[in-house]
Amino acid sequence: MTETRFSGTDRYVATEDLMTAVNAAVTLGRPILIKGEPGTGKTQLAEEIARGLDRPLLQWHIKSTTKAQQGLYEYDAVARLRDSQLGDERVHDIANYIVRGPLWEAFDQDLQPVLLIDEIDKADIEFPNDLLRELDRMEFYVYETQQTVVAKHRPIIVITSNNEKELPDAFLRRCFFHYIRFPDHETMREIVDVHYPGLKKELLEEALKAFYGLREVPGLKKKPSTSELLDWLKLLLAEDVPPEALSSDDRRKTLPPLHGALLKNEQDVHLFERLIFLSQREGR
Amino acid sequence: MLIKFFFMLRDGGIKVSLTEFLTLLEVLKRRIAGYSVDEFYYLSRACLVKDEALYDRFDQVFAAHFKGIQAIFGDDVAEIPEDWLRKQLELSLSEEEKAQIEALGGWEKLMETLRKRLEEQEKRHQGGSKWIGTGGTSPFGAYGYNPEGMRIGQEGSRNRRAVKVWDRREFRNLDDSVELGTRNLKVALRRLRRFAREGAADELDLHDTIESTARNAGLLDIRMVPERHNAVKVLLFLDIGGSMDDHVRVCEELFSAARGEFKHLEYFYFHNCVYEGVWKDNRRRHSERLPTMDLLHKYAADYKLIFVGDATMSPYEIHYPGGSVEHWNEEAGATWMKRLLDTYPKAIWLNPEPLQRWDYTPSIRMINELMEERMFPLTVRGLEEGMRALG
Numbered sequence: 001m002t003e004t005r006f007s008g009t010d011r012y013v014a015t016e017d018l019m020t021a022v023n024a025a026v027t028l029g030r031p032i033l034i035k036g037e038p039g040t041g042k043t044q045l046a047e048e049i050a051r052g053l054d055r056p057l058l059q060w061h062i063k064s065t066t067k068a069q070q071g072l073y074e075y076d077a078v079a080r081l082r083d084s085q086l087g088d089e090r091v092h093d094i095a096n097y098i099v100r101g102p103l104w105e106a107f108d109q110d111l112q113p114v115l116l117i118d119e120i121d122k123a124d125i126e127f128p129n130d131l132l133r134e135l136d137r138m139e140f141y142v143y144e145t146q147q148t149v150v151a152k153h154r155p156i157i158v159i160t161s162n163n164e165k166e167l168p169d170a171f172l173r174r175c176f177f178h179y180i181r182f183p184d185h186e187t188m189r190e191i192v193d194v195h196y197p198g199l200k201k202e203l204l205e206e207a208l209k210a211f212y213g214l215r216e217v218p219g220l221k222k223k224p225s226t227s228e229l230l231d232w233l234k235l236l237l238a239e240d241v242p243p244e245a246l247s248s249d250d251r252r253k254t255l256p257p258l259h260g261a262l263l264k265n266e267q268d269v270h271l272f273e274r275l276i277f278l279s280q281r282e283g284r
Numbered sequence: 285m286l287i288k289f290f291f292m293l294r295d296g297g298i299k300v301s302l303t304e305f306l307t308l309l310e311v312l313k314r315r316i317a318g319y320s321v322d323e324f325y326y327l328s329r330a331c332l333v334k335d336e337a338l339y340d341r342f343d344q345v346f347a348a349h350f351k352g353i354q355a356i357f358g359d360d361v362a363e364i365p366e367d368w369l370r371k372q373l374e375l376s377l378s379e380e381e382k383a384q385i386e387a388l389g390g391w392e393k394l395m396e397t398l399r400k401r402l403e404e405q406e407k408r409h410q411g412g413s414k415w416i417g418t419g420g421t422s423p424f425g426a427y428g429y430n431p432e433g434m435r436i437g438q439e440g441s442r443n444r445r446a447v448k449v450w451d452r453r454e455f456r457n458l459d460d461s462v463e464l465g466t467r468n469l470k471v472a473l474r475r476l477r478r479f480a481r482e483g484a485a486d487e488l489d490l491h492d493t494i495e496s497t498a499r500n501a502g503l504l505d506i507r508m509v510p511e512r513h514n515a516v517k518v519l520l521f522l523d524i525g526g527s528m529d530d531h532v533r534v535c536e537e538l539f540s541a542a543r544g545e546f547k548h549l550e551y552f553y554f555h556n557c558v559y560e561g562v563w564k565d566n567r568r569r570h571s572e573r574l575p576t577m578d579l580l581h582k583y584a585a586d587y588k589l590i591f592v593g594d595a596t597m598s599p600y601e602i603h604y605p606g607g608s609v610e611h612w613n614e615e616a617g618a619t620w621m622k623r624l625l626d627t628y629p630k631a632i633w634l635n636p637e638p639l640q641r642w643d644y645t646p647s648i649r650m651i652n653e654l655m656e657e658r659m660f661p662l663t664v665r666g667l668e669e670g671m672r673a674l675g
Contacts, residue, residue: 016322017329017330020323020326020330021327021330024311024327024330024331025330027311028307028310028311028314030307033334035336077490078490078494081494081497081504084502085504164474165474169299169301169334172334173303173304173334174303175334176330177330177333177334177335179336179339
């Protein structure tokens, strides 16, 4: 019997509410829908569940042109057409031209797999509705070969959304839901600790202070996120920036070093420079 | 007990379906959670609430329903670190409000009264978890003062006791009538997407190609279609200057979101009410006016019309010729509004003024009447309703 309770991994810090929601979804074999600010580790969650529970991971990244049918299977009509023009023998068996989608692959695994459906809100508005029955019953019918594909084990389906479109109620009713909120100071320290275990304490403190200070700046077009903080720390480490360079006194006079990792928008950089200018004038 | 909880949630505006409720019961039956209240809280939230905007409401209902149970877990209430509280309040108050507090007798008095009230409350609830005045008309209270629902009095480390999580109501600022930002606006504007195939045929139509090839006895017959894109056309009229100065930020956000979202977007500025001329550049508003009549002729009736303005002005500016504060207008603003609305049947007015104030301002009522009640507040929810009205 493999592990069935997820409790975070050595490189992913899961809060208690997240663990509860994931475990409920794993036990009942129902999809779990994850929302949250960009960069809070929604996509990574699926990878870590697979790692933590030691299951195979299948990924299905959704684009605006993705159709629900592609997740099940596709009938490669063009290949068959070409083969027919060339007189290939394969053309007589339609099964040769059925290309399996990620959902089919997941249904066919011998060990309960983790299936990531990433950014479901990118797809057409009807997309979730088209998957209702498949996610509910974990089976579908292949029209071309007249066969029914049934899941050997109900896969653990992790669905992420950035809230660009509202999802239909019927779809939501079949999912567990969790909103990953932005980590607080303490959780953030744990997260950083997991990624950079040897980080000097002072540097981390100053960096976190600078980071949260930056998030507090009113009017930023894009607030820096967890993944950006981690990138920034990596840069700071690589450049060997001393903690003093980040201390708040300095920050009033200049932008934090290597700010390009945190502020991704030139308007934001301008805004920040303006604020620094103002605070300098006040200080005088 | 849970059935009552179920109906309380529904009364509280969280539309929990029977399936979801049964799922929760199944989860409980399978003993996924232990027997602690916080685990139950997390589980029920994951099962029953499917929108982070409703987390706050869920927390409230949960707190109301399980008030008695919390008492069993004991309490850790009401040691208010005064400096901290004061700092928080100062942060969230405007100069005006600070002055009002001074008028109430200053900080010392305020703190004293607050403490007194807290004590009274402690007696009544035996140190329960409800803070003073969760609504907000009293000058005290956790959720009234600070829009983010900063909790007064619960210290950092204790906060992490999950029993108190729902009472912290951390998701407060996600309730969807408050928060605004370019991204949210874009998402709301996206409701107006209408994909259509227009223009040159440059995409392979696989389905049609196969079908016509089959009809053609297997000889390849390529069929092409035009690419799909958002075909919605929008005319945006923005009120600028005067009382709109308070709303500059939200209008900027709406404007940049709209620019990103619509391929066919034309925008014009006006002041207070639309008259015979509008302009595209505020620096040259007097020299480069575009006659409104020309716009009516230039843009076809399939354009959708969005006004953005606080509609706060003197009623004369709407109903009388010559009423404009800036120039002499031959015809009344209402006449021009009617002309625009006749030409573009799909129209809405977005108003950044808070909804509560609409009834007290006669000109807002008048404009709303002109718009046939299609005025919506400039919040995410208002925008969504507006987009639905346009769609």
